Amino acid sequence: NVVYRAISPSEFFYKNRDIAGFSSPARSLYMSIRELVENSLDAAEMGRILPEVLIELGEEDAERGVYRLRVVDNGVGVPGDKIPSAFATVLYGSKYGFKQSRGTFGLGGTMALLYGQITTNKPAKIMSSTDGKTLYIYELMIDVVENKPRIISSEKKPSPGGWRGTSVEFSLEADYPGARAKILDYIKHTAIVNPHATLTFIDSKGRLYHYPRMVEKVPEPPRETLPHPVGVDVEMMSRMLMETKARNLLTFLTTSFQKIGPKTAKEVLELAGLKPETSPRKLSHEQVTALVDAFKRYDKFRPPDPTPLSPVGKDFLEAGIRRIFNPDFVHVVQREPSSYSGHPFIVEAAVAYGGTIPVTETIMLFRFANKIPLLYDERADVAWKVVEEKIDWSNYKVPKPAPLAVFTSICSTKVPYKTVGKEAIADRPEIERELTMALRECGRNLKLYLSRIEKREAAAKR
Amino acid sequence: NVVYRAISPSEFFYKNRDIAGFSSPARSLYMSIRELVENSLDAAEMGRILPEVLIELGEEDAERGVYRLRVVDNGVGVPGDKIPSAFATVLYGSKYGFKQSRGTFGLGGTMALLYGQITTNKPAKIMSSTDGKTLYIYELMIDVVENKPRIISSEKKPSPGGWRGTSVEFSLEADYPGARAKILDYIKHTAIVNPHATLTFIDSKGRLYHYPRMVEKVPEPPRETLPHPVGVDVEMMSRMLMETKARNLLTFLTTSFQKIGPKTAKEVLELAGLKPETSPRKLSHEQVTALVDAFKRYDKFRPPDPTPLSPVGKDFLEAGIRRIFNPDFVHVVQREPSSYSGHPFIVEAAVAYGGTIPVTETIMLFRFANKIPLLYDERADVAWKVVEEKIDWSNYKVPKPAPLAVFTSICSTKVPYKTVGKEAIADRPEIERELTMALRECGRNLKLYLSRIEKREAAAKR
Ligand SMILES: Nc1ncnc2c1ncn2[C@@H]1O[C@H](COP(=O)(O)OP(=O)(O)OP(=O)(O)O)[C@@H](O)[C@H]1O
Ligand SMILES: Nc1ncnc2c1ncn2[C@@H]1O[C@H](COP(=O)(O)OP(=O)(O)OP(=O)(O)O)[C@@H](O)[C@H]1O
Ligand SMILES: [Mg+2]
Ligand SMILES: [Mg+2]
Known part of the structure; x- marks a missing residue:
């Protein structure tokens, strides 16, 4: 007899937690640390604050x-009434804007707590203050069947010393020896693309890993913009038509989308066979489809506004690379903003040579997405495809083996991750193209450097 | 100002549909076909019916x-009152048992309809009869924000000609030329491991691809069993303790889990420091944790019951391979049931040589999981890892290049897919080991065959 039932999203990610990256005790410890550090x-960034993040691991x-x-962390904190849902509800968060x-899914932090809970049966302890005056302290568990918080205890008191920020603490079954190398790399690489952040890790053996900030400047934060017309489907269009306060289609287009002015709006409406004065709420099913089709056929939209992006920055990236590798040569490139499917993105890339970079047969590739280091699934990543298949490094006089390190950074309103575990990026043609152009420019500069070295050595021999 | 909100699971998979495999129009057509065929x-299988599946693609x-x-299809159908939720609700289905x-996630069929809806704004048409008497016909759309069906129309009438089964029909933006090769492979390979199924595909150019069934026998269907004690975590244990009707812990253990008899139950309870007569509902938090820990430390549980499995079968697999490749040599292996994390699984493998198998440098690998062909992400799959890294084919006298085809099939209560799109299997050590043993046995038999051929050719030369 067939039993039909629904499951909640927390139940789904509980049953399928390996798909979210929580596959083994070592990997789950890595994922827990990265999800929490990325939240911090x-x-x-939300508060234009120079980040201070402390990670403490103890053997329980x-x-x-x-x-x-x-x-x-010393971030903006979480409002007291939002803490339970933010940390104990899957598919709940503040990062769903454009x-x-x-963060992007509304599930990382909760998954870490969920993993801890199912392996130890203990509540998590969350403390947060948004204003340095009031501190909220919660002990939380997750009702996995219902996808909602179970508040074990809650407290509200003055924040000691005017502290503002968030502290997340929980127990979990883990394998630190198995995860240690990747965890240390994660922290080190996070410091490369976030040199304005002070990162401290104290591990279960009491060892201290400290990366004090190297720059005192806060990067320009991303600012939300209206969606871009490219890539809009009927679902999105239908919702926007329902929610708009605009009284006619012309105003709807110019106020709901970026890069649509009155002239563009009129051309698009003409292509759709719709009158500019029509009320947005009065469109028939067919008319909505016609409007979406017109968007697809109209090929004169200007590219997306890069305001919602916050790239690493050439100076930051170079400072981060120099700190870790002290290379003899670094060249950093930041491409102009581009876009795929209406999502703006900026590619930055760098090559570093010499210094403390180990001499290796295969190229050392450091991948970043929205300033997060990606340490797994390298072969599935578009950056690997470009570095291995699209760039012929021997063209740039790179010997084999060589002390060469390649860095790729992609910042976007939507990084096309291949998995929920955020480890590899899909090979969207626009992104592949931008990475190729950026790395070729780095290669050309590297070639000039290596030629000079070659000449100098030849001269020294004579 | 920070805006916190929740999103529904359909909203999540709409925004992240590339993670579910719906990344391009070609891939989305492939996914739509495979999700629907797998449902059929x-x-x-549910009804022990010899399957008839018809796939029709038309240019609209x-x-x-x-x-x-x-x-x-001619399957068991969907009850009239369940049709809207089954097809227009994400995380709803009948395959959540052990x-x-x-199917496993409760989302594939709905994702296909969702993709169709957002690209064409048209409803899907579902027809189904569970008894050959009454036919239900629905036109459905999905309310993506709320994750619930929107019934455009519904009808109930006598089922013409006593037809029982299900028909799913919808429009979608697709790229058939880009997907065609993979779709044809999918259908052909499905016929290999389901030789009792009649599969028919009529494409948009009117071409017919027909695989009539080769065997008239229905495979033994899987039967649900109790969960196995290995791999149980505190979440699962807490729920089972709440739901059990057992009056004491001893009965709870023997009636809630497979492979736990009274003797085993007493040993486990002793290990946990719990009395057999305690009421399951009266356990404290610490006692639940102690019980789960005892499960982990107790190393004498017998392996899982293979009753919930339904492997391809050696005769079926050989028949399927012979039909497609007409090889000179085939050897099929079915390993004994094994398990990982409390999930039973059976590995089957085969090698085929000669016939119409093309002579290739790299080995042609055909991967199957729960009788589904896996056609993407080969390099990320544990089967590829074993075929490329764990087996040295030259040991078995395999030349390079060679007309060699290798087939791997894994059947389990939970296939450890790496992604929601079900394309690659994670390298669980137990699965890797079983695949290695199975392929070595195939290799040894292949070696005997190739040695005989070698001797025969040497004799012919003299
Ligand atoms: N350290 C923190 N400081 C401030 N807010 C936080 C912190 N950690 C979590 N939050 C809030 O909790 C929400 C949920 O976090 P969670 O990690 O589960 O999802 P996310 O970060 O939105 O997306 P992702 O799943 O991609 O990480 C966040 O959106 C944020 O609003
Ligand atoms: N052709 C069909 N015949 C009978 N039942 C069907 C059919 N198609 C779908 N269903 C029912 O609808 C439910 C939902 O299907 P859906 O494909 O969305 O999820 P699933 O098959 O359970 O899991 P998965 O996401 O892994 O495919 C199924 O569990 C099944 O009960
Ligand atoms: Mg997060
Ligand atoms: Mg399905």
Whole structure:
């Protein structure tokens, strides 16, 4: 007999947590740290704050492999009434708007707490203050069947020393020795593209890894913009038509989308066979489809506004690379803004040579997306495809092996991740093209440097 | 100002549909066909019915790239009152139990309809009869924001000619030329591991691809069993303790899990420091954790019952391979049931040589999971890892290049897919080991065959 039922999104991600990256105790520890650190950096960015992030890992029960993880930041905090849902509800968050942020799904932080809960049966402790005056302290568990918080305890008191920020603490079954190398790389690489952030990690053996900030400047934060007309489908269009306050289609187009002025709006409406004075709410099914089709056929939309983006920046990227590798040569490129399917993106790339970069047969590739280091699934990533298949490094006089490091950074309102675990980027043609152009420019500059070295060595021999 | 909100699971998979496999018009057509065919085969299996599946693709608007897709089967059908939720609600289905089925997430069929809806703004047409007497006909759209069906029309009438089964029909923006090769492979390979199914595909150019069934026997269907104690976490244990009707822990253990008899139950309870007569509902938080820990430490659980599995079968697999490749040599292996994390699985493998198999440098690998062909992400799959890295084919006298085809089939209550799009399988050590043993056995048999051929050719030369 066939039993039909619905499951909640938390139940779905509980049953399929390996698809979200929580596959083994080592990988789950890595994912927990990265999800929490990314939340902390987003929170600092929201408030134009120079980030301070502290990660503490302690052994709670060595025999059972249970650790205690705590991540503390000085970001904007979470309002007291929002804390339970933010941390104990899947598909709930503040990053669903049209602007660049590390978080995107509304599930990372909750997944970490969920994993901790199902392996240790203990509540998580969340503390946060948004104003330095009032501190909220919660002990939370997740009702996995219903996808809602279970508040074990809650407290509200003055924030000691005017502290503002967020602290997330929970227990989890983990494998630190198995995850350690990747965790240390994650923190080190995060410091490369966020040199304005102070990052501290104290591990379960008491070892301290400290990356004090190298620059005192806060990057220009992304600002939300209206959606771009390219890539709009009937679902999006139908919703916007329902929600708009505009009284006619002309105003609807110019006020709901970026890059549509009155002239463009009139041309698009003509292409759709619609009158500019029609009320948006009075469109028939066929007319909505015609409007979306007109958007697809109209090929004169200007490219998207890069305001919702916040790239690493050439100076920041160079400073970050120099700090870690002290290379003899660095060249950094930042491409002009581009877009795919209506999502603006900026590619930045760099090559570094010499210094403490190890001499390797295969190229050392460091991948970043929205200032997050990507450390898994390298072969599935578009950056790997470009570095390995689209660029012939011998054209740029690169020997084999060589002390060469390549850095790729993609910032977008929507990074086309291949998986929920955010590790590899899909090969959208526009992104592949921008990466190729950026790396060729880096290659040409590297070639000039290597030629000079070659000449100098030849002269020295004579 | 920070805006916090929740999104529904349909909203999540709409925004992130590329993560579910719906990334391009070509890939989305492939996914739509496979999700519907897999639903049809599951439906036939449910009723021990010899499957008949018809796939029809028509061009609806060539200029706009809009097609009409229809998949019809003779399976068990969907009850009239369940049709709207089954097809227009994400995370709703009948395959959440503990037994093997192609479907597992409760989202594939709805995703296909969702993709069609957002690209064409048209409703889907679903017809189904569970008894050959009453036919239900629905026109449905999905309310993506709320994750619920919008019934455009519904009808109930006598089922013409006593027809029982399901028909799913909808329009979608697609790219058939770009998807055609993969679609034809999908159907052909489905016929390999389902030789009892009659599959028919009529494409938009009117071409007919027909695979009449080769065997008249229905495979033994999987039967749901109790969960296995290995891999149980505190979330699962807490729920089972709440829901059980057992009056004491001893009965709870013997009636809620497979492979736990009274003796085993007493040993486990002793390990947990719990009394057998305690009421399951009276356990404290710490006691639930202690019980789960005892499960983890107890190493004498017998392996899982293979009753919830339904492997391809050696005779079926050989018949399927012979039909497609007419090889000179085939060897098929079915391993004994094994398990990972409490999920039973059976590995089957085969090698075929000669016949119409093309001579290739790289090995032609055909991967299957729960009788579904996997055609993407080969390099990320555990089967590829084993075929390329764990097996040295030259040990078995395989030349390079060679007319060699390798087939791997994994059947489980939970296939460890790496993604929601079901294309690559994670390298769980137990699965990797079983694949390696199966392919080595195939290799040894292939070696005997190739040695005989070698001797025969040497004799012919003299
Ligand atoms: N350290 C923090 N400081 C401020 N807000 C936070 C912090 N951690 C989490 N939040 C809030 O909780 C919400 C949910 O976090 P969660 O990590 O689950 O999802 P997300 O970051 O929105 O998306 P993703 O799943 O991609 O990480 C965030 O959107 C943010 O509003
Ligand atoms: N052709 C069909 N015949 C009978 N039942 C069907 C058919 N197609 C869909 N269903 C029902 O609708 C439910 C939802 O289907 P859907 O494909 O969305 O999810 P699923 O098959 O359960 O899981 P998955 O997402 O892994 O495919 C199924 O569980 C099944 O009960
Ligand atoms: Mg997050
Ligand atoms: Mg399905």
